[in-house]
Amino acid sequence: MIVHFIKCEDYQAVEKKLLPVLEGYSSLFSPGEKVLVKPNLLSARKPEEAVATHPKVVEVVLRFLKDLGIFPYVGDSPAYGSLQKVLQVSGIWEVCQKLSVPAVELNEPVEVDGQRYKKIRISSKVFDFDKVVNVAKLKTHSQMVLTLAVKNLFGCVPGIEKSGWHIRCETNENFAALLVDICLIVNPVLSIVDGVEGMEGNGPANGKKKKFGVIVVSSNPFALDHAICLRLNVDPFLVYTVRESIARGLVKDYSIDGDWSSSIELPVTVPSLPVKGPLRQIARMIVRVPKISKKECIRCKICEEKCPAKAIDLSRSDIDYKKCIRCYVCHEVCPRGAIELVRRIFI
Ligand code: SF4
Ligand code: SF4
Structure with a gap:
């Protein structure tokens, strides 16, 4: 092969x-x-x-x-x-x-x-x-x-x-x-x-x-x-x-x-800490979460519609992080790049 x-x-x-x-x-x-x-x-x-x-x-x-x-x-x-x-x-x-x-x-x-x-x-x-x-x-x-x-x-x-x-x-x-x-x-x-x-x-x-x-x-x-x-x-x-x-x-x-090679900048979501056992809760606190940029958002509602956890409430431009499963679907579907991926500890 x-x-x-x-x-x-x-x-x-x-x-x-x-x-x-x-x-x-x-x-x-x-x-x-x-x-x-x-x-x-x-x-x-x-x-x-x-x-x-x-x-x-x-x-x-x-x-x-x-x-x-x-x-x-x-x-x-x-x-x-x-x-x-x-x-x-x-x-x-x-x-x-x-x-x-x-x-x-x-x-x-x-x-x-x-x-x-x-x-x-x-x-x-x-x-x-x-x-x-x-x-x-x-x-x-x-x-x-x-x-x-x-x-x-x-x-x-x-x-x-x-x-x-x-x-x-x-x-x-x-x-x-x-x-x-x-x-x-x-x-x-x-x-x-x-x-x-x-x-x-x-x-x-x-x-x-x-x-x-x-x-x-x-x-x-x-x-x-x-x-x-x-x-x-x-x-x-x-x-x-x-x-x-x-x-x-x-x-x-x-x-x-073929002899091609290159480099790539990986997403900021790549885990840098173990996420199993007792450390899981800590990791969840510093893992990247989505955040809606009110400046960039055009309120098309695609993210709200596609969020599998129903964690997005656009009436308040808010995301419920207790519900959010960090699937980043919202980031993927946003046509304006209006969803940032930030550390939860900084919110
Ligand atoms: S998909 Fe993007 S532009 Fe549309 S409502 Fe969500 S954050 Fe705003
Ligand atoms: S990361 Fe997934 S679960 Fe969290 S708000 Fe975005 S679409 Fe919803």
Whole structure:
């Protein structure tokens, strides 16, 4: 198994750099198959904001599949906003129109059992396809530390079903176990991470854009995520999904093709203290919590609506920290970056 690191300084060069590597995976597909291409379509942000997978990367993947006689579809269930709107703003709608590729909203859930979690409600549409190609984005994530190939498949859970999982899982470790379960169920045959431009700091939506100059490809999403951590000089055990993948023996031996490496500023939420046993209460006092900036907030109410713990009261611009489970969904969905992540002790 190989993890390919393809240096790519700008999106104009994607076709030239990525296509030859994809062609090495042609034997994974058979003409006439229906393939779901799953980008990261977190929310309606423009390509230059580096929140969603760049349309150029999606375009090259779709062209590659079409040239093999495949019927590709682009599908996701965004964290908020309609799929149509997110596709349009992200530039992927135009690509779909140009290539006559249908878009499919990943809704209509069915219950599927994972290794750890039972009755995971995943879009039934995922199972209508012969194969899935996972086209993720290289970004930090305030809850999971990084969002790469494995985390991207949480988009196969319909939007309305997502928030309940933050409550059910309770801890970041459990949430990572859910994400690994979903990745195993969806079982993408190929994963591609767009890191030409990505995000560092407090991602996945309101961090700092960073040019990493890389696209990463592998048939194994667990090895891919692990390899990216090492090349970013990030301890794989810090990234919850990678730690869980290692614990389950999913990061098999792999070889590397390509010599890319870089660095990344991690979110301020990365724990610096042990959070088990009697120290847990102390850690909770100094862990980062969300705080609404009254100056930046436009009172769109998205955070209040999406908060799984119902901890946000916008009538008072207030967050109930007794209810808050530190999932940082509010920070992720805020379209204005109006949620700061501050130490509770300073509030
Ligand atoms: S999502 Fe952001 S802008 Fe909208 S109400 Fe919440 S804090 Fe304010
Ligand atoms: S306030 Fe924000 S971090 Fe706290 S539970 Fe709600 S969405 Fe999660």
